[in-house]
Amino acid sequence: MKKFFAQAYLWLLLALLYAPILIIAIFSFTEAKVLGNWTGFSTKLYTSLFQSGAHHSLVSAIENTLIIALISAGVSTLLGSIAAIGIDRLRGHKRAVLNTLNNIPMLNPDIITGISLFLLFVSFGISQGYTTVILAHITFCTPYVVLCVLPRLQQMNPNIFEAALDLGATPFQALRKVLIPEIKPGMISGFILAFTLSIDDFAVTIFTIGTEGLETLSTFIYADARKGGLTPELRPLSTIIFATVLLLLVVINIRAERNRRKEEEETAR
């Protein structure tokens, strides 16, 4: 009985959480301009979404978003992984300082991160565009990469890097042949995380994107929504984003679950 109520509560809450998304998903399969009108099943919105021309700015916004996400996730993963290797070896107050600094971008509200970077760029007279957005995204993505990689390093036998050196590997060889294979799962999770964070971001992007007409998906949706009308093509787009995120999260969770099981097996042994 208790379990029934508990389950009912959870499902009710989930229904509430998913109702808006579901409505968008359902109405992405009809042609009506106004949401809520059902004019029969159609996939026209999906096809028109991918036809450049009429919605050229939307397509280029998607392209920009993906390029920015790929570059910033890549750089963040590199920077964050190297940093994590270093932080793992730091002790005492140096480690505490770096941990605190690493936490700041995660604790700061996006608007503060956005405004502070905006002020940085204008103070140094850097014209805003692709580069500034990517730099900003690297700033708030890297801490998450560090948090993904650090646990892998902490679980790792602390001697295996030294073992490689001991067997005649130069530090660079030891990094390539031993350390990176070991932290790879953390790096992949970090990359996926950084990628989603970058795609999702709105608040930091809008302050660093400049006025040269560069648009990402978020700023496009924002501009579009401010005009009052919600472009119908955004409905299939939201549905696609939702499905993609669902897929990514499932992948991450399966990976995590598999790692956990593997570890359990190892400890069982």
Next chain:
Amino acid sequence: MKDSNYIIEFNHISKSFGEKCVLDDVSLFVKKGEFVTILGPSGCGKTTLLRILAGFGTVDKGEIRIAGEDITDVPPHERPVNTVFQRYALFPHLNVYDNIAFGLKLKKVQADEIETRVRKALKMVGMTDYEWRDVNSLSGGQQQRVAIARAIINRPQVLLLDEPLAALDLKMRKDMQMELKDMHKTLGITFVYVTHDQEEALTLSDTIVVMSEGKVQQIGTPTDIYNEPVNAFVADFIGESNILNGTMIRDKVVKFIGLEFECVDEGFGENMPVDVVIRPEDVYIMAHTDSGQFEGVVQSCIFKGVHYEMTVITTEGYEIMIQDYNAFEVGQSVSMIIKPSDIHVMRKERMCNQFEGTMVDATHVEILGTSFVCNEMADIAGGEKVLVEVDFDKIELMDNKEDGTLVGDVRFILYKGDHYHLTVRTENNDNVYVDTHDVWDDRDIVGIRIQPDDLRIARV
């Protein structure tokens, strides 16, 4: 190149981590082909010493030579040594074969030679046919064998082993000890072995180096170290022992547990306070007779597998630990004999606490970084350097650290038959030595107090 027959030379090595000095002017020389064990409790600096030899740690002072060549600044991958790590440190993403071949592949050795050598190494550690196994699927003992194979395949001049058997169970450990000993014989290379297990050290080594608090305490063969410990620390750490306060009455006569005994030691001077070490198996115990040297009552008796371990309270009130193949009942009166050659007399490291300090004013003296109230010293001016002596039994330890003038933690506990001799480390890393009848545990935090009357102050 210096001409010498030592393969490893540590010359005056010092190393600190921050405030903490982990190696204090350590010098050590190892002959080619020796099996040397560095033995000591955790935190004594033995692992640091090994890591410095392997190249993973730097030294603050001193130099290290291997085969006469100064390698102090040579990075680890260029040193002619290989290490077997405590928790094996096998590369989890490589299989057994690739783990063992790792070093040879880096040296760009021909593939077919690698294969022959890997097979030979696997045969040597008794792991033939395990080449393609995932290292994570191996047992602790098997991983250990792979780790050894991975190190020796590179034909190092020196093999370093950092507590390699610590993670194995007792039975496995005994087997591996024998195999290591055989391997040492077959390979003919120098082994430097680090452990905190004194039994392992005694079993395996040609030479044992006992370390404590960053200093070498004693270097010698296992028999030397066991039979002739140089100080109370070594005596306590190696094997079981009764360590007692005694007085050297004259040559060959020593007084302890309230009685005079004949011994073989000479040259201490007359009426000299000394430490006396008696191994528990060296006390002969028998049912009460008139022919014993001293009498006592059995306090406890525990079966230890091969022998019984008993504590006996002597008529004079001292507690002695005895091991014998015969059991005596608790409460039984017994007689005991100790042969002169089984009495080991050691010079005392110190007779009382000595602190260098400064006179603050007529009634305050600063020692151990804290100001203590003392009796009025009219003739010593403030600011003058003084030497302060305090007897071991005059230092009071308090349960609550707030009750003491200064705070310390208990580091080393020695039972001396009727009292405990403690080493208490203060927050400034000074040692205070205390005799007490109270029972304290290792690492207990205590408050330290000294009465004004007990401070003996003298000008330097």
Next chain:
Amino acid sequence: MKWLSKMFMKRSSWSFPYFLFLLLFVVLPLVLIGIYAFQDDAGKFTFANFSKFISNPEAANTFVYSIGIAIITTILCIVLGYPAAYILSNRSLCRSRVMVVLFILPMWINILVRTLATVALFDFMHLPLGEGALIFGMVYNFLPFMIYPIYNTMSKMDHSYIEAAQDLGANPLTVFTKVVLPLSMPGVMSGVMMVFMPTISTFAIAELLTMNNIKLFGTTIQENINNGMWNYGAALSLIMLVIIFATDLFSDNEEEMASNEGGII
């Protein structure tokens, strides 16, 4: 060259490039907010930006109103989220991990998309946009951020505490109030941090949910920056930073208290 390879050998120094990066892109920008906040357009030192905030009823009102909305949102999130987190972490009530993923999933969807979805829902159900929609939207947006940390703390909680309490004679209610609740407080606190601050600081959300009728503090800051009033915007940002710092301290203390209580139990 030698010192370079030595640096490379010492792995702790690998964190150095990132340290420089953090100084340049995290610390320096925050310092710049501080500098701009105390400057006028000409770059002279002034308190004018702050006196403007205090004397200007509109900005101050928005500020107070935002805090009110944030408090309501936070409380609603705790009320709705705590039972959910409790059920999710309780093995006998909910066995599947999929449930947890379903609750976390909305965290990963663009906040604008989520907001627009809420607007769509209100349109669809012919409900008016306004304060109600604003609070619903905020709760809908931030509820997962409350559930997740509480769930995390609860599922990491050592079950033996509960068994120990039962063993010492506590009934289910006492177990909950004396053990589970105090031990889950750190999770609640980080949940509060993750809901309260974003609610105050978000912009765009409120505009969309109320057809531009209600403004929150975040919107005010954004508008000022957009309109070129950087110094005033920086001052408002600094005020927000001070609040964050205060909540942070407050939650830290709470956390310590919670862990102390845990220690006593």
